[in-house]
Amino acid sequence: MKKYVDVYKQCMYSAIQTASAYRMNFIVSSLITLIGNILFPLVTLLIYRAGTSFPGWSLYEVLLIQSIFTMSSGLSSLVFGGLLWTTMSHVREGSFEVILLRPLNPLFYIVATTFSVESVGLFLGGAALFIFSAMHIGAISALAWLQFAGMFLAGTAVLAGLSLMMAAMSFKWVGNSRISELADSVLHVGKYPLPIFPKAVQAAATLIIPVGMVGYLPASALLGRVQAGDFIAILPCFVFLWAGIWVYRHMIRLYEGVGG
Amino acid sequence: MNRLRHNWLICRAVAEVTYKEWSAYRTHSLVSVIVGPVYFMVQYFIWTAVYGGQTTLGGLDLQQMIRYFGATALIGYLIMDFADWNLSMLVRTGKFLTFHLRPVDHRSFALFQKLGHRMLGFLFEFLPCLLIFIFVFGIDMRPASLPWTLVSVLLAFLMNFYVNYTIGLTSFWLVQSGGIRSAFLLVSGIFSGALIPLDFFPHWLQVTQLFLPFQYIAYMPAMVFTGHYSLGGLELSLPEAVGMQAAAVLVMFGCNELVRRRAMKQFTAVGA
Numbered sequence: 094m095k096k097y098v099d100v101y102k103q104c105m106y107s108a109i110q111t112a113s114a115y116r117m118n119f120i121v122s123s124l125i126t127l128i129g130n131i132l133f134p135l136v137t138l139l140i141y142r143a144g145t146s147f148p149g150w151s152l153y154e155v156l157l158i159q160s161i162f163t164m165s166s167g168l169s170s171l172v173f174g175g176l177l178w179t180t181m182s183h184v185r186e187g188s189f190e191v192i193l194l195r196p197l198n199p200l201f202y203i204v205a206t207t208f209s210v211e212s213v214g215l216f217l218g219g220a221a222l223f224i225f226s227a228m229h230i231g232a233i234s235a236l237a238w239l240q241f242a243g244m245f246l247a248g249t250a251v252l253a254g255l256s257l258m259m260a261a262m263s264f265k266w267v268g269n270s271r272i273s274e275l276a277d278s279v280l281h282v283g284k285y286p287l288p289i290f291p292k293a294v295q296a297a298a299t300l301i302i303p304v305g306m307v308g309y310l311p312a313s314a315l316l317g318r319v320q321a322g323d324f325i326a327i328l329p330c331f332v333f334l335w336a337g338i339w340v341y342r343h344m345i346r347l348y349e350g351v352g353g
Numbered sequence: 354m355n356r357l358r359h360n361w362l363i364c365r366a367v368a369e370v371t372y373k374e375w376s377a378y379r380t381h382s383l384v385s386v387i388v389g390p391v392y393f394m395v396q397y398f399i400w401t402a403v404y405g406g407q408t409t410l411g412g413l414d415l416q417q418m419i420r421y422f423g424a425t426a427l428i429g430y431l432i433m434d435f436a437d438w439n440l441s442m443l444v445r446t447g448k449f450l451t452f453h454l455r456p457v458d459h460r461s462f463a464l465f466q467k468l469g470h471r472m473l474g475f476l477f478e479f480l481p482c483l484l485i486f487i488f489v490f491g492i493d494m495r496p497a498s499l500p501w502t503l504v505s506v507l508l509a510f511l512m513n514f515y516v517n518y519t520i521g522l523t524s525f526w527l528v529q530s531g532g533i534r535s536a537f538l539l540v541s542g543i544f545s546g547a548l549i550p551l552d553f554f555p556h557w558l559q560v561t562q563l564f565l566p567f568q569y570i571a572y573m574p575a576m577v578f579t580g581h582y583s584l585g586g587l588e589l590s591l592p593e594a595v596g597m598q599a600a601a602v603l604v605m606f607g608c609n610e611l612v613r614r615r616a617m618k619q620f621t622a623v624g625a
Binding site: 118121122125128129132135136139140142143145146147148266268269270271272274275277278279281282285289290291294 | 378384388399401402404405410411531536548553554
């Protein structure tokens with residue numbers, strides 16, 4: 094275990110060193126990510142500015158959902174952000190064997206070596222919006238914070254699971270750079286209050302691909318709107334992460350190298 | 354006449370080759386058959402909820418709004434372009450040099466490539482998604498005026514290409530234009546009207562959009578499709594709107610030509 098912690102620490106250090114070698118690129122990328130996040134809730138702002146709303150949700154409550162979604166994406170992207178592209182590149186070039194030869198778990202090795210420092214901008218942008226919207230929704234009880242923490246963690250697990258499944262898909266769908274769009278489109282549901290969708294979509298977004306846990310349910314916890322039944326949705330999130338790990342490892346076993 | 358025929362033959366050959374080349378990756382295009390309807394479905398429910406009891410928002414009723422998003426999605430498949438990325442890659446790797454030896458300039462080559470690539474997009478993205486929108490979502494996807502919509506989409510196709518190509522030309526100075534490209538994609542995504550109709554923006558920002566290229570890429574063709582164009586207090590009939598779009602494309606072409614000539618002087622053939 095200590096070996097894995099040391100390797101991960103070393104990889105994080107390398108990623109930071111690399112980022113500082115290309116400082117301007119790092120600063121520009123982080124700034125664009127940050128600005129992109131500030132503009133992300135623009136649609137919501139414009140909708141409310143036009144004098145209408147998502148029924149039953151105030152502007153700051155919707156912004157809270159979207160900020161939590163962004164923070165969760167930032168956190169997941171920091172750890173799993175480079176997984177898809179690195180896997181895809183190795184599979185396309187037939188160089189995955191090099192990873193299999195390392196004296197480490199291959200999944201752990203790829204995750205550790207693709208630590209994405211630039212995703213800090215994504216997390217910070219979300220955090221800034223979170224503080225801003227949380228300040229406008231009134232007092233939040235300690236219990237609500239606790240419920241939020243548990244659900245936020247579960248939501249991040251969903252994103253990690255999705256990253257793993259997309260990366261696993263690249264073993265079979267070789268070189269398809271649009272795989273990530275599949276995940277992005279599904280995640281789009283998680284950026285808005287779930288009750289605006291039909292019951293079937295709500296059920297799928299809570300139990301099958303639990304994207305509702307990425308923004309909506311943690312925000313509901315902070316707003317004191319969760320029901321006891323909502324906590325059941327935490328379980329599928331971790332099942333989803335486990336499924337992602339299982340599928341990825343299974344696809345490694347199916348990998349057929351071309352000589353490296 | 355011979356020159357025209359010669360150019361047509363080059364255009365056809367490049368477009369055909371690109372079509373065949375990308376046909377090998379047609380499943381890439383098929384991703385849109387899942388992604389497009391999912392995005393559309395989300396927009397559908399967002400706007401159905403937002404309209405609630407209201408009859409119009411931003412000058413559009415709910416049906417027009419749904420048709421607007423359907424149109425922007427479908428037009429996106431017809432005009433999609435990555436000439437900026439391609440040009441940037443050619444400059445960075447030095448492969449741009451080979452285009453100085455070819456009997457066609459790179460801009461025309463890239464435009465013909467885009468034609469071939471989008472023909473594939475028409476078959477594997479546009480048509481399946483159109484059928485899904487009509488038969489699954491039950492959306493009326495008949496344009497208010499087919500001829501004006503076709504002209505407007507063609508102009509949007511050219512505008513998107515010239516804008517992207519100009520962004521790509523910055524690589525001649527910056528070598529790595531990834532930052533500018535990302536920034537442009539961000540701004541374009543918001544101000545083209547693909548996320549939300551521009552009528553929702555503050556008045557001053559709507560007026561500003563009249564002088565920027567973004568609205569001519571998605572908002573204007575989508576509004577021509579719905580049969581009603583207005584922005585920043587300016588109401589135009591369909592022929593007037595398309596005329597304004599044509600003028601904007603000409604201006605953009607002029608800007609692109611200017612930057613291209615300067616860029617060619619800047620080119621140092623790295624990798625030769």
